[in-house]
Amino acid sequence: MANEIMSQYGEIDETHEILQRYTRLYMNDKHSDVIIVVDDNKIPAHKLILSASSSYFHALFSNGLVETSKNEIKLQVPLDAFKTILKYIYTGRISFVNLNVGQITDLFDLANMYQFDSLKGAISKYLNHTISIENCHSILHFSNLYSLESLRNDCLNFIDNNAIDFLNQETLKEIPQDMLCDLLKRDTFYVPEIDIFNAMKIWHEANPNADIKVILSEIRWSFISMNEMIKIVVPSKILDLTQMWALFEKYHDSSTPARCAPTSSISSLREVNIATAEHGAKRISGERWNGLFEQNVAHHSINYPGNGITIQLGKISLINHIKFSLYSENNFSYRVYTSIDGTKFDSLVDYSTYSCRSWQFLYFPTRYVQYIRLIGMRSTDDYFYVNEFEAMQKEKVPEIVDGLVKPAINVATTERGAVVLEGGGANKMLNSNLDEFTCHDINNGSIIVQLGQPYHIGSFRLLLGNKLSSSSGNSFYIETSLDKSTWEMAVDKRNESLASSWHQFEFAARPVIFIKITGTQGTLNIFSCTQFECPSSVQK
Template sequence: MSSSHPYLKISATKAITRPGDIEHLPQLSEQLSALYLNPEYSDVVLLVEDQKLHAHKVILAARSEYFRALLYGGLKESTQNEIVLPDAPLNAFKILLKYIYTGHMFLMTLKEDVILDTLGLAHQYGFEDLELAISDILRQLLALRNVCAILDTARLYGLDKLVTVCHTFLDKHACEILVHDSFLTLSQDALVQLLERDSFFAPEVEIFKGVCNWCKTNEDIEDRVMKCVRLPLMSVADLLSVVRSAGLVKPDALLDAIADRTNSRISNLPHRGILATDINIACPQMGSKVIAGELPEFLLDGDNYSYDMDKGYTRHAINLPGDEGIIIKLGVPSIINHIRMLLWDRDIRSYSYYVEVSMEQKDWVRVVDYSQYCCRSWQYLYFDTRVVHYIRIVGTHNTVNKVFHLVTFECMYKQNIPKMANDIIVPNQNVATVEQNAVVIEGVSRARNALLNGDTKQYDWDSGYTCHQLGSGAILIQLSQPYVLSSLRLLLWDCDDRSYSYYIESSVNIWEWEMVVDNTRESCKSWQVIKFPPRPVVFIRIVGTHNTANEVFHCVHFECPSCEDVNTPQSCSVTIAGSSRARNVDVPMTQEEPTETASEAEEIVDAPTNLNHL
C-alpha cells in the first residue's frame, strides 16, 4: 500500500485510550469485513476471469492509489458500473480483495503459484507494505522446487532484497539446483545474473552440463548464458570430452579456453568459491586444517586465551631452508577479503611477516606484506576480495629469537571494510588504545596504561600521567600493526600554568625515525593537535626537551588519529587548544610540583625475561 496516499497515512503514535473514550474497533472491522463480495450497497462490479465480484468504490479508493485513480480520476472507468480487470488471476485477486476489506491475509496454506500471483497484484496495485510482507513469507518458503520462480518474480518487480535472498540460497545449493527440473524454468536474464556470480560455486563441468540442459528447453539468445560458463576452470580432459562433444561451444572458443588453462597463471583464472559474510571459515567445522607448521592442533581451535610459553600456538622457524611457513587449507575454495590473527604477545616482542594465498599451492599471490614492519598481538588485515583455497603465513623477523609464533587464525569475507592505502588501514578512530592492543614500551607511570586508557579527566599531581626525565629517555608507544596516520593528539599535564617543549617522531621498525613535529622552540600547554602528511606508523616517540617547572616531561593522554575535529589552517601543523576545560580536579591555590619524578615512579618496561627457548 503506497505510503504517499493522502487517505492512507497512519500515525506511528500508538493510540491512547483516555477515561471516557469508547472504542469498538473489533466491531468496526467485523462489519467492514462483511462487505467483502457483498452485493448490498455495492456500486461497482469487478469482472475477473468472467466472474463478477461486487465491491465498493470508496473502500477500494481509500485502500489503493491505483483504484482511486481508476475510479475517481476522470478515466472512463469512473462512470462504469462494471469494470474488466483482464490481467488479474481470479484466485489471487479474491485474496487481495479480501485483504482490502479486512487487512488480513493468510498465505501459508496457499499454493506457491497463487502466492506469486498475489505478489504480482500487490505490486501492480501499489500495496507496498503488502508486497514487502509477502516477500518476507517467500523467504521462509524457499526450496529447490520454487526458488527459480521466486527469483524471476522478484527480479520482475524490483524486489532487490528478495533477489539477494534467492541468490544466497542458490549459492548454497548450487550443485542441487543444476540438476533440478526448476532450473530449466529460469529466464535468460536471471540465469546470466546467477552464473556471473563468483559465489555460485560448483564444479565448472557441472555448471556446463546444467547450462546444456537449459539450452535444450530455452533459447540462448546471442549465447549469453553459454558465455557465462568459465571454460578455463575445467580440465583439458573435460574440455575435450564433455564440452566438445556437446557441440554448443565454437571451436575457437574451445581452443582459447585450453590456451588460457595451460598458459595463464592459476591465480588469474576467474575462480568460483563459497561466500559466507562475516563468518570465520578457517575452522575445523568448515573443513579447514593446518597442513604446514609445528604444533598445528592449536591454530584453529578457537582458543585465544589459554596460551603461554610452552603451548597454545603454532610456529615455524624463520629463514630455515625448506621451511614453508604456516599453511592453512580451507575446506573449499572461499571468497575472502579479511584475515584476523593473533601473534604471541605474552611479552613485548614484535614480529614481521607476509601472507600469501593460492588455489593449488603452486601459484602464490602475496596479499599482505608486513615484512618491513614491527607487529604485535592482534592483526586485522584487509585485501582485495579473491577466491582462496590455501593461505600461507611466513614470519620474517622476531625481535627475540628466530621463531614465528601464531596463536589464532581466522579469515572471512567482510562486506564493510575500512579505508585502505597501499594495503594498510587508514583508521577513522583512535587506534592507540589498550583495546586495539597498543602499548607504551618506554616511559614512567604509576599505571601501565595511563597514557592509552582514554581518561582525560581523572589526573592530578600524583597520578594519571606518563613521564620521562628531560635529557634521558622518551615516551614510546607501539601500535599493534602499521596504520596510515595523518594526525595525532596528546594532552600535556596542565594542573598549573607550566609549559613544555617537545618533539615527536614516528617509525615502522624502531631504528629508522621520521620527524612528525618539532616543538622544541615552542611553549606548549594542555591539548596538542598535530597534523602531518599521511605516512605508515607503528612507533611514536615523544621526547620532552623543556619544562618551565622542573626536569620531567608529563603527558596525560595520547591518541592517533586525532579524535577531535579541529579546523586547522593549511599552513599550520600544530593546533593548540586552550587549557580552560571542565575537570574533576581541585587545583591548589599554591603552585605545587608533581610529587612523582621519573626516577620515583614505576617503570613501564618490565625486567627482561629469558624467552629465547619459546
Template sequence: MCDHHHLRPQTSSHASGDVEHVNFLSEDIGALFLQDNYSDITLVVEEKKFPVHKVILAARSEYFRALLFGGLCESKPGVHEITLKDTAASSFQHLLKYIYTGRMLLTSLQEESLLDVLGLADRFGFVELKNSISQYLEAMLSIRNVCLIYDMASVYSLSSLLQTCFEFMDQNAMDTLQSDSFMTLSASSMRAVLSRDSFCAPEIEIFKAVRRWAEQNPEVELSSVMCSVRLPLMSLGELLNIVRESSLVSADLILDSINIKTTHRDTELSYRGSLVPEENIATLRHGAQVIRGEMKSALLDGDFNNYDLDRGFSRHPIDDNNPQQGIVVQLGSASIINTIRLLLWDKDMRSYSYHIEVSMDEKDWVRVIDHTRFQCRSWQYLRFPQRVVKFVKITGTHNSVNRVFHLVCFECMFSKKTVELEGGIIVPRENVATIRHSACVVEGVSRCRNALINGDIQNYDWDSGYTCHQLGSGAIVVQLAQPYVLSSMRLLLWDCDGRSYSYYVEVSTDQQHWTMIADFTKKPCRSWQVFTFPSCAMTFIKIVGTHNTANEVFHCVHFECPAESSALSEFESRRSSEDPSPPTLRLLPPAGSNMALQGLNQAADAEDGYGGMLQDGERSASPTLSS
C-alpha cells in the first residue's frame, strides 16, 4: 500500500483543542479494500478470491465476528481461506467495498444486483444498508418491478417497503394485474395482495389474472390463492359463463356465491374500494357530486367562509314522515373511508341533530353516525370503522330554530390517525372545549362571550378575563360542537384573593335532561380544579356556583375537557398518595394572578359593558356582578 499521507491538505489547528479527522480515518481504512497488505484471510466467492482483514470485518458485522472469532472451524488457526456459498461474487464485491468505506452508489447498480446486495445486507446483518436500499427501491417502483420488489421486501421483512408496494399496486391495480411481473408473485404474496380491500379492480379481471397465474404455476395448490377472489362480487353471467367454464372453481362454491349474492344485504358484501389516505375525496376533482338535496352546488365547492342566510349551503326540509329525505353525495368511485367532516350552518346559536348513512347501490343503507339524540353545531369531526362507500346520505332530524337542515360543507376521507370510539362517539385525548373545536359558551356573563374557553389563563383580574353568574340565579353553560365521551374536566376559579367557592357540575345531551357528575357544594374550593367521573357522552356542561366567601357571584376563568393530561396525572398521583377523594387539585396560581388586588375595591360593577351575551332571557334582573 503506497503512502498517500503527503497528498492530504494541511489542516489548521483549533483553539478549542478538539481534533476531528474522521475523513482521514475513512480514507485509510478504505485504502485497504482488496489489498493484500496486512490481509490475514481470503474469502472465496464463486471461485473469486477476496483478500480481507478479519478485524475490520468483525468490527463491522456480528455475522463475521462470529464466523472469524466465534470458535467455529473457520476461526481455528491455520485457516487461510473461507468459502461463502450461495453468494454472487459481483454483489459481494459491492458489499465488501461498503464494509471498508461505508459508501455505496446505488444508482450505479443494475436492478438485479441491487436486489442481490439487499439479500446480502440482510444475511450479514447490515441493517442501515438494508434500510437505505429499501428507501431507494421505494423511489424506483414501476409496474415492471413492483411485484418482484414486493416479494423481496416480504422475504426480508421490510415493512416500509412492503407498505409502499401495496400502495403502488392499489393505485395501479389494473396495470398490475396485466403485467408480466404479476405472474412471478409467490402464492403467499398473491394472497396478501388480493386480500386487500384497497386492491380495487373488477373482480372478474382479478379472476382472469389468477387464472393466467395458475397456468404458469401448475405446481401450486390453486385453492390457496383462489380463496382471495371475491366471487359474490361478480355478476351472474360472469359466474356462469367465465368462472364455471374455467373449471378452476367447484360448482358448489359457485352456487354458494350465488346464494350469498341473492340472499345477503348489499352492505354485507365484501366490496373493494380505492384508498386515498388523508385527502378529501368528496370534491369535484375526484368526481363527487350532490345528487339529492336543495341548492346542490354549494356543498362541495370547498368554500366554508362565504355563507349567510341566503347562500353558501345545501339543505333539505325536516319531515319525520318522509324516509327519503336527506342530502346525498355520490363519490366518484367506490372508496374506503372512515372519516367525515361537516359544517352545520352556524351564523347564530341554533343546534341540529342528524344521522349519516352510507351505501354502495343507493338502495341498501347502513347508518355509520347517529347524532339524533344530540344537539350539535358548527364543525363536526366524525369517525367510524372503515367501509367501502359509493353514496353518503346526511339526514337532519332537528333544528332548534326551524324545520330545515342546513349543511355548508361536506368532506370525507380515510385517515390513519388513531381515534378511540365508545358507542360510535369519539373519546378525545385533547381539550375539545375550545373555539378551535367550535365549542361556545351559551350561558354566563362575561365581557367576551368565549373568555371561558379561549385558552387564556394568564390575563385576568377583578374586572375581566372571567365568566360569572349570580348565585341562586342562572349558570355557566358550555356547548360542545358535537357529542364526546368524557371522564375528566379542569377549571380555574377566580383566585386573585383568598376567597373560596362551592359549586357543582351537570352534563346533558339536549339541554333538558341533566346528570350531575361533580358535587363540591360542601367543599371550599379555590383556584385550579381537576376532577374525574365515570365516562359518559355529553354536549352541554353546566357549572353552577353555590357559594362565594366574598360575595354573591360565582366566577370561572377557564374551563377544559378532558383535563390536560399533565394536570390529570398530577391529580391522580395526589389522590392516590394523599386523600382518597379530595375535591380539588391545588396548583400554583398562574402568572397574571395578582394577589395584590386583594386590597382593591371589589365592588366594581363587573357587568358594565358586557355586550348582552346571554340568550333566551337568561340574564337576571340587572344584578351587580362584582368580583
C-alpha cells in the first residue's frame, strides 16, 4: 500500500504547463533580452530559450562572438520561415498544411542551419505523403538539393508510375533540362517514345534557349516507327532535316533496351487469365472482333496479314503461358510476338513450318508483356482464325527444349487438340473409355495420330488389344513425323509378340506432331489399341 501511495503521490508532472509558459513568451517582448532583425522586422526573443533549443544559437550567444553582448542581431533569412522556426522553438509545433513547396524549402533551409534534425525528418515525411503531379518535380529538385535519398526515390517512383500524366502537366515547361534528361534516362520512365518527343517539343517551345539536341538524345529512337518519323517528327522542324536524320540513324540500330513499367504498376496475378475485358484487355487488330474473350472469332487474311490479331492487355503483365483455340478443323501455321510498348515486337513462338490444330498450349520463360500478336502463316482456306484466348502466369511450367514444350502430361487427348487421322474407331483410343478402341487391318494402312501442336516427345504408352481380345500376339512399329511425309522410327516391335496389356516405350526425344502406329500382327488380322499416351504418364 505504501508503495502505491508513493507511486501515486511521490512526483508531479507539469510538463504541459511549462510548455504553455514558454508558448506565451513567443513574439512577446516581456523579459526579452535580444531582438532579431529580419528584413527590417524586429522580433523579440530570449537568448536562454534560443540557446537551449539550438546548438547554432548556443554557439552564437556563448562563444565570445560579437553577438554574445549585442541585444540586436540581424539575420539574412526568409522572414516567414524564420517566424515559423521561432514558433517551433517556443511551442514545439509546426503545421505544414498551408505551406507550398517553396515555403517548405525555406523552412528546411533554416532547420538545417539551426540543426533541428527532427524537424528535417518531419518535413521529409510530410513531402513524401503530399507528392502529386503538380509538385513532384519541385519535390524531386528539393530532394536532390539536400541529398534526401529516400524522398528522392519515392518521388522518382511516383513519376515512373504516373509518367504519362507527368508529361502532360502544364508545369512540365518549368522543369530544368538536366532533370528531364535524368528522368528520360530511366528504363522505368514508361511512356511511348513518340509521346516523349511530342512533350519535349512543347517543352522546347517554352525553353527556346535550351539545347534541345541534348534532350532528344535521350529518346530511344529505335522504338519510334518510320511512319511516326515521317508524319510527326520530321514535320515538327524541331531540328533541321540533317540533324534529325543524324539522330535517328545514330540511335535506330542501337541496343538500347525498351522502357519497362515500374514493378508497382505491373500485374503479377498468378493462375488468372488476364486476357479478359474484366482485366482491361482488348483487341487492337484482327477482323470481326466481338470477343476472343467471348468465344467469337477473330481472323485475318493469310495473304494480307497486316498486324495480324493483336491483343492489348490491360497493363504490363508477367506471363509465361498463352492458350488459344484455332477455329475449325483446319491446320494452321503461325507465329506469336510480344511487346511491352506496342512498337517493338519480339518473337515468342515460331510454328510457321508446323501444322497446328485446335487448342494451343504455349509456355515460355516468364516475361513482361502488354501486347500479344498472332500472325497466321499458312492455312487450308487462306484465313487464320482464333476463337478463344487466354494469357497468364502459372506457378509451374513444363520444360522447353529447342522452343518446343516437353510435356509432363499426356497430350494425346482430344482436350489437348489431338485427333486420329486414320484408323477404325477414330479418336476412341484417345479417350478414357476402356470399352472402346482404335484399329486397322494388318497389311492395310496404319493408325495415324496428329497432336495439337509440335511437342518434344521421348516416350509412348499403349494399352494394346481390346476387351474382346486377350491375344498375346501384338507386333507393330511406331514412327514419328513433323510433316506426315518424312517418318522416323521410334519404336520397333515387329519381331516381338506383346500381350494385350499396357506397354511403355522410350526413345531418343525429338520434335513430334504426327505419330504412325503400324501393326504387323494382331487378333483376327486386326491390330487394335485401346489407350494411347504421349508421353507416357508413368515414369520408369
